[in-house]
Amino acid sequence: MKTLSLLFTSLLISAICSAQITVTSADLPRPGQGDVVAFDTITNVNIGIASPLAQNWNFSALQNHYQKLAIYSPTAPYQQNADDFPGSNLYTWGPAIFFSSFYGAAPVDQAGWGYMYWKTDPTGFSIVGFRGDPGNGYQNVLESPKELLMGTPSTYNSNFNNSANWTIALDKNPFDVDTIFKCHIDKVLSCDAYGSLTTVFGTHDVIRVHEYVVEVDSIFAKMGPSLWPVYQIRDTVNNYHFWGNNIYYPLAIVHADKNNTIKNVEYLKDTVPVYQITGNVFRENGVSAVTHGDASLFIKDSYNHLFYNLENVAIDNNGNFQFADVVGPNFLVLADPDPVNYPYLLPTYYGDSTYWENATTLNVMQDMNISINCQSDSLLVNLIGSGPGVISGTVWMDTTQVAKLSGPQNSNPARGVKVTLEQNPGGACRINRTDQNGFFEFNNLPAGNYTIKVDIPGLIMDSTYHIDLSAKSMTHSNLDFLFDTTFIYIIPNAGIEDINGNPKFDISIYPNPFTDYATIEIANSEGERRELQLNVYDMTGRLVKSITELNTDIITFSRDNLVDGMYLYQLIVNKEQAGNGKIIIK
Numbered sequence: 001m002k003t004l005s006l007l008f009t010s011l012l013i014s015a016i017c018s019a020q021i022t023v024t025s026a027d028l029p030r031p032g033q034g035d036v037v038a039f040d041t042i043t044n045v046n047i048g049i050a051s052p053l054a055q056n057w058n059f060s061a062l063q064n065h066y067q068k069l070a071i072y073s074p075t076a077p078y079q080q081n082a083d084d085f086p087g088s089n090l091y092t093w094g095p096a097i098f099f100s101s102f103y104g105a106a107p108v109d110q111a112g113w114g115y116m117y118w119k120t121d122p123t124g125f126s127i128v129g130f131r132g133d134p135g136n137g138y139q140n141v142l143e144s145p146k147e148l149l150m151g152t153p154s155t156y157n158s159n160f161n162n163s164a165n166w167t168i169a170l171d172k173n174p175f176d177v178d179t180i181f182k183c184h185i186d187k188v189l190s191c192d193a194y195g196s197l198t199t200v201f202g203t204h205d206v207i208r209v210h211e212y213v214v215e216v217d218s219i220f221a222k223m224g225p226s227l228w229p230v231y232q233i234r235d236t237v238n239n240y241h242f243w244g245n246n247i248y249y250p251l252a253i254v255h256a257d258k259n260n261t262i263k264n265v266e267y268l269k270d271t272v273p274v275y276q277i278t279g280n281v282f283r284e285n286g287v288s289a290v291t292h293g294d295a296s297l298f299i300k301d302s303y304n305h306l307f308y309n310l311e312n313v314a315i316d317n318n319g320n321f322q323f324a325d326v327v328g329p330n331f332l333v334l335a336d337p338d339p340v341n342y343p344y345l346l347p348t349y350y351g352d353s354t355y356w357e358n359a360t361t362l363n364v365m366q367d368m369n370i371s372i373n374c375q376s377d378s379l380l381v382n383l384i385g386s387g388p389g390v391i392s393g394t395v396w397m398d399t400t401q402v403a404k405l406s407g408p409q410n411s412n413p414a415r416g417v418k419v420t421l422e423q424n425p426g427g428a429c430r431i432n433r434t435d436q437n438g439f440f441e442f443n444n445l446p447a448g449n450y451t452i453k454v455d456i457p458g459l460i461m462d463s464t465y466h467i468d469l470s471a472k473s474m475t476h477s478n479l480d481f482l483f484d485t486t487f488i489y490i491i492p493n494a495g496i497e498d499i500n501g502n503p504k505f506d507i508s509i510y511p512n513p514f515t516d517y518a519t520i521e522i523a524n525s526e527g528e529r530r531e532l533q534l535n536v537y538d539m540t541g542r543l544v545k546s547i548t549e550l551n552t553d554i555i556t557f558s559r560d561n562l563v564d565g566m567y568l569y570q571l572i573v574n575k576e577q578a579g580n581g582k583i584i585i586k
Contacts, residue, residue, distance in 0.1 A: 020054075020194050021205045022155040023243045028125045029102075029118070031074040031090060034327055035249040036270040037100040038064040038200075043262045047240050047254050048193055048208070052156070055195035057206075057242070059252055062199070062267055070100040070249065071274050072118065073324025078278070080314045080322070081131060084140040085117035088128040092116045093311060093325050101239075101253055101266055104147045105164070105185045105215050106130045124151040124160070141166050150241065151189050154207060160189040169222070180220040180227065187213040197242050197251055201268045204244040206251060211239040276324040277362065279370045281315050281335045283345065286373045289319030290345070292338035297323045300330040300361055328364045332356060335372040346431065347418070348374040355455055389445030389469040391421060393479030394438045395454060396491075413438025414483070418455040423448050445469060449570075454481050454488050462487040466537045466568040468580040505578040507571060513584035518557045520571060522578070533572040536562075536583070559585050 029035075040062040048055045072090045075082035082088060093115050103116060104127050117128040126146040131139065143166045151160035168181040193208035219231040236258035241250045252267040277297065281290040297310045315321050315335065323333075334356075337345040351360030352373045362368060397414040419440045422429045434440045450467045465479050480491040506523040520534060534555045536545040544562060549555050557569075562585055570580045 020156050021207060021245055022153050023150075023207060023245065024153045025120055025122045025124070027243065027245050027248060028120045028150060028152065029070070029072040029090065030120070030248050031072055031276075031324070032274060033072070033248055034272040034274040034325075035070040035100070035268060036272060037068040037070055037249075037266050038062070038269040039066050039068060040265045040267070041065055042265055045254060045262060045265055047262070048195070050190075050192035050210070055193055057195065057197045057252075059197065059199045059265070059267055062265060064269065067269065068100045068266070069327075070102060071325040071327070073274070073276060075117070078316055078318075078320045078322055079324070080316065081115060081117070081140065084131075085128045085142065087119050087146075088117035090118040090120060091324070092118075101255065102149060102250065103127070104149055105166075105183055105213070106143075106147075107168075107181075107183070119146065122152065125149045127164070129166070139168060141168055147185055148187070148189065150209065150243065154189075154191050154209065154243070156191055156194045156207060158191040162187050162189070178222045180222050182218045182220065184216045184218075185213060187211060197244070199251055199267045201247075201251060201270070204247065204251060206242045206244045209241040209243060211241060213237050213239065272327060274324070275326045275328070275364050275367050276322060277326055277331070277333065277364065277368050277370065278320065278322045279333065279335075279350075279372060281319045281321065281337070282371065282373050283342075284373055284376045286371075290315060290335065290337050290342065290374055291317050291319055292341040294336045294338075295321040295323075296334045296336065297326070298332045298334065298356075300332050326364050331362045331364060332359050333362065333370065333372065335374055337374050342374070344376045345374045346376060348372055355453075357460065386444040387446035387469075387474070389447065389474045390441065390443045390476070391445060391450065391452070391467060391469075391479060392439070392441035392477045393452075393481065395419070395434050395440065396438060396480065396482045398482055398484040414456075420453040420455065421445075422451050422453060424451060445474075447471070447474065452479060452481075454483070456483055456488060459483055459486065459488050463490045465490060466570075466580075468570065468577065470577055470580075504576075505571075505573060507579045509569075509581070509583060513586035514557075514559070515586060516559055518583060520555045520557060520569070522553045522571075522573065531574055535570040535572070537568045537570070557583070 042062060045059065046057065048057060070092070072092055075088055075091055079091060094113060106116060106127060108114070115131040117130065119126045119128050126148050127143050128146055129140060129142040131141065143164050145164050147164035148160060148162040151158065164185045166183050170179045190210045191207050192210050194206065197204055197206045214234070214236050216232065216234050218229065220227040221230050238256040238258070238260050240254040242252040244251055247268070249268055252265060254265050255263045257263060279295065281293065281295065282288060283290060293315045294312050295315055296312050299310055311323055313321050313323060333350040334347055336347040346354050348354055349356055349359030350362065350370050350372050351358065352375060353359045354375050395414040395417045397412050415434055415436045415438060417434045419432050419434065420429050421442045430442055432440045432442060447469045450469065452465050454461060467476050482489050482491055507520065508523060509518060509520050512518060530551060530553065532549045532552060532555050534547045534557060535543060537543055544567070547555055547557065564585050566582055566584050568580065569583050571578045
């Protein structure tokens, strides 16, 4: 009997010892991996007890009520805010929901976008600080001391004590009372259990880390050097983190209140590879660095739309930028030089294009480094010369996301939209941006034929205006555009008269609208021998039909295979511009 007892004890000790693991800094979050985390509102999961004996936990039946994505990216080689968070070597960017709940006492919420800065080293995983838009006005907020989220090395019976603080001062006006937010955190991390955990991610040996947190949030009123306490709240929570080897994220996080009543559970569902895009921005010569400006990362979908601006970052003093947290597949990158420092450089996409449709798409399947040479007005052939011509209009944004082609009803003016006026032929251009009312204007223009391009990342122009500045009409106003989530449209009947012509010629067109045929006639011919040329353009400015007649005052225009809609025509008599206008097939 004694022999059997000793054998049983030996086997039990052997089983217990084989289940114990040690978590080191090599097992903590790292760059290059995105952690897909599922959230379950369950309140009765069995998390076991603090015990020296190995335990088995089974979370395989947890439900996926919604998902989060925790992605940790390197601050190297030149993440824009890294120098403001000394010691940080990882960061996350995005809505706070991306961070999972592994963010400690940082003031995040699901709707707010921002940065978190972290440090992983042999002593563990800590928060260095954060920078976010909700409430703290894009301040860089350091936690001092840093908040420890996981201590290493950790095995059963390891314990870590930690105190951390952060402060946000909203002192925008030195002459009135300001607000100070202070947060103090005291916590104990106790590795109080170990064993085997089964989730949808698999079965793994784990240690359970009990995080006991007391957080005190205080609000103070500040006037000059004096502080007055206004409000204070104290909260106590219990969290249970389950860590394994070579997984780089907690396999599960169970949240409980101060009475240890379980509130919900998060668990690792999957991992995905993530990458970073680094780049260099140069002037048009490809040599001189652009050292002031911003770079933007746009998601491009399979339908050739750019519906989402993922991130904006500053171009640093060496002309570098960096995007991380990049989960494929397709993106465009836009470099936007600061207009004060670079008044003649244009926003330019990777591929050295000023228009997103002609940009080079990045299919991100690995870390990438790119270069962008910003184009200038001179490279686009700046339209020179002067004259009495004026072309103006307004760009509207359709807030209903359905095109309202009859006018700007239910729409808002679109400010800051890039508008390009191109002279035809030749492509010489001028560039403008809409003001706060969505208005744009080009003035001092010479006589000639022009088209307008509106550049909005991700949207394709469905149509544009074909404009002729001539002696009869050198002013064209109300050339309005409207865009929804898919296209940029013109607003019909918005500024081109039925006929704009040379006063030497009396032109009429009938019927208009027409179904099958229309007649264009010059009434004051007086028997003069003529060569008439009629050019018809669609609303994108493309030539769709050209008719030439000799020794006549009349041209008959047949619709043939043209679809219903509005077209623009140009009439030329004996090589001289006679008039232009609009014609409608109905």
